[in-house]
Amino acid sequence: MPRTKGDHEARRRDVSEAVWRVLAAHGFGGLTLRAVAAELDATTGLLTHYFPAKRDLVAHALDLLERRTAARPRRPAGKGVSAVRAALLDVLPLTAEATDSNRIWVSSWDTALADPALSGDYARKYAQSRDKLRELVAAAQQLGELPAGDPARIAAGAQSFVLGLVVQALFDPAAFPLHHQVELLDDYLATLASPPSSSGDHVAPA
Amino acid sequence: MPRTKGDHEARRRDVSEAVWRVLAAHGFGGLTLRAVAAELDATTGLLTHYFPAKRDLVAHALDLLERRTAARPRRPAGKGVSAVRAALLDVLPLTAEATDSNRIWVSSWDTALADPALSGDYARKYAQSRDKLRELVAAAQQLGELPAGDPARIAAGAQSFVLGLVVQALFDPAAFPLHHQVELLDDYLATLASPPSSSGDHVAPA
DNA sequence: GCATTTACACAACAAGCGTTACGGTTATGT
DNA sequence: ACATAACCGTAACGCTTGTTGTGTAAATGC
Structure with missing residues (x-):
């Protein structure tokens, strides 16, 4: 059942949150495509669409870490x-x-x-x-x-x-x-x- | 060609040194059986003989780290x-x-x-x-x-x-x-x- | 000197990994 | 309305991982 509404921006936020949860739970060494996908109730196909390769996922995770740290109250x-x-x-x-x-x-x-x-x-x-x-x-x-x-x-x-x-x-x-x-x-x-x-x-x- | 001399004590030191080199080169996340075996010009069979499971290798690596740190001049x-x-x-x-x-x-x-x-x-x-x-x-x-x-x-x-x-x-x-x-x-x-x-x-x- | 145990190599295994190809559904542009 | 693109599930690929079993030569105990 694909997303009916095209709020792909919110989708991106969902992905980022899933990445964050995986990082918090299993550390950076436990950051895997399937773990993130499972956190989203999705498959790896979704992730390869957002991140062509693993290194892009890692880069996004690092960026996420930096931005969330900077955005802390x-x-x-x-x-x-x-x-x-x-x-x-x-x-x-x-x-x-x-x-x-x-x-x-x-x-x-x-x-x-x-x-x-x-x-x-x-x-x-x-x-x-x-x-x-x-x-x-x-x-x-x-x-x-x-x-x-x-x-x-x-x-x-x-x-x-x-x-x-x-x-x-x-x-x-x-x-x-x-x-x-x-x-x-x-x-x-x-x-x-x-x-x-x-x-x-x-x-x-x- | 198995070891002709029974200095299994020296062999253990060789294994530890190989573990150390792998750690220094690829970090703790890169500690793998095959990497250590390659450093020894041996196979994984050797390692499973010294370490029944991976966690034993990790434990040995941690012990090695602690002892080498303690033994530093x-x-x-x-x-x-x-x-x-x-x-x-x-x-x-x-x-x-x-x-x-x-x-x-x-x-x-x-x-x-x-x-x-x-x-x-x-x-x-x-x-x-x-x-x-x-x-x-x-x-x-x-x-x-x-x-x-x-x-x-x-x-x-x-x-x-x-x-x-x-x-x-x-x-x-x-x-x-x-x-x-x-x-x-x-x-x-x-x-x-x-x-x-x-x-x-x-x-x-x- | 013979039986047993130790110390490996070798090979294969299932599981998990990142990656890729393919299809179908939904949105988008014209 | 229709072609195109975006979105994402499905399934498989090849690779690496830890683990296991088998075979064999050397060391050891008796």
Whole structure:
């Protein structure tokens, strides 16, 4: 029984949702034509019509992941450090949707690391994210809320911190409940806000 | 032409090495019986003899990953913050072997996140790693090299930091050369060593 | 020295994968 | 109204996957 109404736009959304559900359930490695088709109560013939080849499905999945992540509801961002905090909080798996998104994201790293082209995409994507963060850091510095220092380096450090926190929270949600994640992030921001220790030459020779 | 000498212990090492090469080359998602067999110039029959089922191969690969990571040459660790720094530096992809190890590690997250049992293993593994780090942090605190504060929280934060740094460095080695990784880590340690800002109530309501 | 077990190669299997060809139904353009 | 295209089910293809069974040469135990 084919679709009687030609709302092919809504159909596309259905397909995307099915892809999303498969990704959330079985990870990026479990993304298969038949799994998506089953989620749609359809056959692989439908999918080959929307995606000529598997790589197009994968590309769509990646695009979907990026757009859904970007379209996630952001908390109201203030100025200065508050804006930095808001941006970092938006990354953490504090809601069910954010958890799904992050889980899919992490699971995609396997595929991405195996493909140099995809690796490049990811490198660019994260660089862009760092750059966005860098602007917020620089703004906070100009407000005097963060000590001086290369904003790019601070941004890279902050991004590292939340990225690692995401991974740990995904694997051990019991050990990283919402308030704990927020606490850890605030600890980090507090140390950032304090001036760096000048005498810090406890550094051992490599 | 079967092995003439009965060094079945050495044979096991050959198998492990082949598994490792496959993992390094094609990631955890590319771990297949035939790929490993090809790396050994053997057939799948050999592998089924060592590993009754695929899950046993996967388990062995995970074990291999853990043991090789643990057996990586550690830099001489001093006392206090220096020991913390050494432990964190040992995680970063600063050598070719560490890069392989980390790449395989990250690529395994896809498989692990899809399997609740494996997820639990990883949760325990990382918890244990945090605990080890917590001891080092507590020791540094007793030496007065780190300000007071829950050592477990500091350890969790530090582990987050290096974990995220590993991921970023893997995807964008050009943007994260060795010295840059060390710089970022030292930045982080410097902020840790400085006393937290007491007036830090720039915090926006969630 | 003979029986048993170990350590493989070889070959085939069913299942799942992406891909392709074909047909029929519905929408679209003229 | 009629030709054309879009949409999608059906079915099969070839390939790869993990798994299994059989055969055989070497190692081992007695």
